[in-house]
Amino acid sequence: MGRRAKNKQPPPEPLDAKPYSSTKKLGKRKAETQDDKPRPAKKIKDSKSKKPRVTFDDDAGSNDGWEGVQDDGVIGDLDDLIDDEDDDMLRGPVQELDFDSDEDEPAPLLLRGRKSKQGGPAPNIIPTGSDDSSEESGSDDERTTMANMEARSRALDAKAAAEAELDIEEFQQAAADEDDEDDVDMDGQEDANGDMDAEPFHLPTAEEREEEKLTVPDVHTVQRRMRECVRILGKFKRLAAEGHSRSDYIAQLILDISSHYGYNDFLAEKLFHLFPVAEAIEFFEANEVPRPVTIRTNTLRTRRRDLAQALVNRGVNLEPIGKWTNVGLQVFESSVPIGATPEYLAGHYMLQAASSFLPVIALAPQPNERVLDMASAPGGKTTHIAALLQNTGVVFANDANKARTKSLTANVHRLGCKNVVVCSYDGREFPKVMGGFDRVLLDAPCSGTGVISKDASVKINKSERDFTLLSHLQKQLILCAIDSVSPESKTGGYIVYSTCSVTVDENESVVDYALRKRPNVKLVETGLEFGREGFTKFRGKTFHPSLNLTRRFYPHVHNMDGFFVAKFKVEKRVKAKKADEEEPIMVEVVAEDGTVENKPQEDAGFDSDEDRPYLEESKRRRMKAKGLRPPPRSKTVKATA
Numbered sequence: 001m002g003r004r005a006k007n008k009q010p011p012p013e014p015l016d017a018k019p020y021s022s023t024k025k026l027g028k029r030k031a032e033t034q035d036d037k038p039r040p041a042k043k044i045k046d047s048k049s050k051k052p053r054v055t056f057d058d059d060a061g062s063n064d065g066w067e068g069v070q071d072d073g074v075i076g077d078l079d080d081l082i083d084d085e086d087d088d089m090l091r092g093p094v095q096e097l098d099f100d101s102d103e104d105e106p107a108p109l110l111l112r113g114r115k116s117k118q119g120g121p122a123p124n125i126i127p128t129g130s131d132d133s134s135e136e137s138g139s140d141d142e143r144t145t146m147a148n149m150e151a152r153s154r155a156l157d158a159k160a161a162a163e164a165e166l167d168i169e170e171f172q173q174a175a176a177d178e179d180d181e182d183d184v185d186m187d188g189q190e191d192a193n194g195d196m197d198a199e200p201f202h203l204p205t206a207e208e209r210e211e212e213k214l215t216v217p218d219v220h221t222v223q224r225r226m227r228e229c230v231r232i233l234g235k236f237k238r239l240a241a242e243g244h245s246r247s248d249y250i251a252q253l254i255l256d257i258s259s260h261y262g263y264n265d266f267l268a269e270k271l272f273h274l275f276p277v278a279e280a281i282e283f284f285e286a287n288e289v290p291r292p293v294t295i296r297t298n299t300l301r302t303r304r305r306d307l308a309q310a311l312v313n314r315g316v317n318l319e320p321i322g323k324w325t326n327v328g329l330q331v332f333e334s335s336v337p338i339g340a341t342p343e344y345l346a347g348h349y350m351l352q353a354a355s356s357f358l359p360v361i362a363l364a365p366q367p368n369e370r371v372l373d374m375a376s377a378p379g380g381k382t383t384h385i386a387a388l389l390q391n392t393g394v395v396f397a398n399d400a401n402k403a404r405t406k407s408l409t410a411n412v413h414r415l416g417c418k419n420v421v422v423c424s425y426d427g428r429e430f431p432k433v434m435g436g437f438d439r440v441l442l443d444a445p446c447s448g449t450g451v452i453s454k455d456a457s458v459k460i461n462k463s464e465r466d467f468t469l470l471s472h473l474q475k476q477l478i479l480c481a482i483d484s485v486s487p488e489s490k491t492g493g494y495i496v497y498s499t500c501s502v503t504v505d506e507n508e509s510v511v512d513y514a515l516r517k518r519p520n521v522k523l524v525e526t527g528l529e530f531g532r533e534g535f536t537k538f539r540g541k542t543f544h545p546s547l548n549l550t551r552r553f554y555p556h557v558h559n560m561d562g563f564f565v566a567k568f569k570v571e572k573r574v575k576a577k578k579a580d581e582e583e584p585i586m587v588e589v590v591a592e593d594g595t596v597e598n599k600p601q602e603d604a605g606f607d608s609d610e611d612r613p614y615l616e617e618s619k620r621r622r623m624k625a626k627g628l629r630p631p632p633r634s635k636t637v638k639a640t641a
């Protein structure tokens with residue numbers, strides 16, 4: 001521990017020039033902020049009471065992006081980012097399964113804080129080179145202006161590259177030091193933090209665990225135990241105590257994770273298993289820190305350079321996000337509420353998490369296409385799609401929650417989208433309601449395990465049953481999304497499936513199910529420049545090998561909300577081979593005289609359209625037999641009758 005994250009991606013980083021170095025924090029930063037008295041491990045009781053705060057470090061020189069996010073010197077309250085209506089949807093009938101935590105409909109957000117010594121934003125972004133806003137040359141002006149942005153960008157690129165090299169050196173040095181540390185730690189002289197008076201480490205016995213449950217665990221003890229478990233699991237043969245298995249250490253670590261970070265045991269375990277041991281801690285640590293505040297330029301109303309200029313003039317400190325988007329801006333600091341500026345009210349931008357850009361980039365809608373956004377409220381992605389269509393074609397923005405379509409409609413109007421039709425059906429009713437789309441986005445209702453830093457209630461309110469129900473709903477929705485796409489589309493024929501969750505049940509399992517149920521679809525490249533490959537194997541499950549084309553995004557790796565994106569191409573359905581082309585299935589037939597003959601099986605000939613009335617009628621009969629009231633007969637059944 002105490003070194004940079006192993007899983008850092010080389011530059012260019014999407015949001016953050018340097019990865020989150022959580023292991024340092026776990027070992028040192030938290031301990032440094034404490035007084036000498038033992039402090040209870042943190043436990044989330046009420047998510048609303050835990051308001052993430054953002055500040056900027058005074059010392060910009062030592063600011064590597066993550067260090068700029070601290071607990072003192074408040075500049076904002078990110079709870080305001082979360083749409084209040086998200087709570088409503090947990091109450092309605094359809095929303096029983098809807099754990100959306102998309103924050104695209106913000107209340108006014110005010111970022112306040114001390115300015116960094118540099119005067120400009122903390123250098124924690126590699127700005128885009130694709131932005132035409134950086135035509136003018138830089139100046140020495142202290143504030144970020146469009147004029148000095150390009151120079152700053154170049155300087156930051158160089159700095160990031162140099163820092164990346166330093167990181168590698170630091171990483172190698174830390175790896176070399178680790179062996180020495182192991183020897184020191186285990187003899188009880190010094191722990192991984194350099195505490196000379198530490199007791200030799202041992203796993204608590206069953207009695208000690210029981211005893212600990214009755215008290216509030218000391219945060220130092222829990223942290224140290226977590227560090228030790230991670231270290232021992234990393235070199236198990238060499239460091240494990242006799243008589244203890246890997247699973248003993250893992251079980252203790254999961255217990256400590258749930259108590260330290262305030263998760264229920266079920267979710268702590270589920271999330272833990274997504275990563276190698278040390279990385280899991282980085283993930284849990286990253287969930288304790290708010291993600292950067294980002295906005296998406298509405299290109300129907302303005303250009304990014306003009307928007308940036310307007311906001312800079314109002315005292316907003318911002319920079320382009322990464323090279324992967326030419327519409328995103330990261331807001332570092334603002335003396336005005338970002339969700340209530342005249343530019344916001346005039347629809348020049350959407351307050352939107354960077355991860356929310358990804359599915360729309362993957363969808364890549366083309367002008368004049370017919371697009372369905374199947375679960376669209378409050379419209380962050382709908383309005384992005386409308387902008388990419390340049391207000392041509394049509395976007396059907398659907399959401400099962402009628403109440404949420406109000407904010408969707410408001411956003412559609414504010415952003416000047418003229419090609420959007422808002423509707424409110426259960427997504428599972430498509431394509432019966434309408435079909436033949438060139439592209440469909442299914443940004444599915446999900447558990448929100450990717451957005452825990454915004455909604456900490458997820459830590460305690462998700463049970464095994466929730467994941468089963470959600471996964472079931474997602475599987476139903478994805479089939480309907482696929483069936484709503486026209487394989488004949490001249491320009492498209494694509495569906496994008498996304499969630500703001502990181503669990504395999506809601507992502508790879510759903511995609512794999514769709515591939516099995518719909519042989520006419522295949523996964524294709526998302527077109528996204530970064531992101532980890534989806535799992536093709538997970539804890540004994542094997543998925544289709546093409547699952548490696550899907551992309552996973554993580555807070556501790558990409559400094560954005562946890563997210564998943566898969567893109568499918570829908571092909572024409574291949575008709576089953578004609579009977580005379582197929583090998584006949586042979587069945588034994590007993591003739592009248594009692595002799596047995598092998599004969600080809602007669603073709604059962606199933607035409608789903610033709611047979612639908614009969615199937616429907618037999619379903620009604622079955623329901624009646626069970627004492628249930630069947631739904632009224634559909635028109636086709638009546639016609640057939």
Ligand SMILES: C[S@@+](CC[C@H](N)C(=O)[O-])C[C@H]1O[C@@H](n2cnc3c(N)ncnc32)[C@H](O)[C@@H]1O
Nearest residue numbers: 100375376377378379380381400401427443445
């Ligand atoms: C992740 S949110 C969508 C966020 C949206 N795409 C955006 O970018 O602003 C999921 C949405 O699914 C909707 N939803 C839940 N169940 C649904 C269903 N069966 N059919 C359609 N929409 C549903 C919820 O009301 C919620 O608004």
